[in-house]
Structure formats: C-alpha cells, structure tokens
Amino acid sequence: MKTLTARQMKALAEGLTEALNPREEDGEPTWDCEHDRSMTVRLLGDLGLTFEHIEAVLKELDDLGGHCDCEVMLNILCRQESQAWPP
Numbered sequence: 001m002k003t004l005t006a007r008q009m010k011a012l013a014e015g016l017t018e019a020l021n022p023r024e025e026d027g028e029p030t031w032d033c034e035h036d037r038s039m040t041v042r043l044l045g046d047l048g049l050t051f052e053h054i055e056a057v058l059k060e061l062d063d064l065g066g067h068c069d070c071e072v073m074l075n076i077l078c079r080q081e082s083q084a085w086p087p
C-alpha cells in the first residue's frame with residue numbers, strides 16, 4: 001500500500017484480526033464485521049495517523065476493494081502472504 005508502511009499494515013491487520021475474531025462455524029469461515037470501516041479508522045487513529053492520513057488510507061482501500069473492516073483485513077492478509085514481509 002502506498003499510504004501505509006509495512007509496520008502500519010501489520011499493526012492494522014493484527015488489530016482487525018483480533019477485533020473481527022475470524023473463526024469457523026459449521027465448516028464455514030465467519031467473523032464479526034459491522035459492515036463498515038469503524039474499526040479500521042479506530043486502529044489507524046491508535047497508530048497516531050492524522051485525520052488527513054486516515055482519509056488517504058480509506059481512499060486507497062476503496063481502490064483495493066476494502067469497503068468494510070473484514071475486506072480490509074482480508075486484503076492486507078492476502079498481500080502479506082503474496083509478498084515477503086519485511087522483518
């Protein structure tokens with residue numbers, strides 16, 4: 001992502017994973033998503049990002065298809081798997 005560093009993406013992915021609690025129910029993957037990006041915004045605020053920076057991140061997430069917290073989480077985790085994660 002252009003608007004987040006690898007470290008910020010990792011922190012966001014970890015925070016979202018904790019908040020959304022992904023799990024399997026009856027063999028189907030499920031998680032607690034509110035169908036908005038309130039948790040993403042909160043976590044980015046916790047990371048110390050400015051309002052303008054958060055707006056830029058949300059705009060980039062729009063382009064990447066991350067329209068709610070779970071899509072943001074999956075998007076980042078997919079990137080994490082397909083790329084070598086910086087130590």
Ligand SMILES: [Zn+2]
Nearest residue numbers: 033068070071
């Ligand atoms: Zn969702």
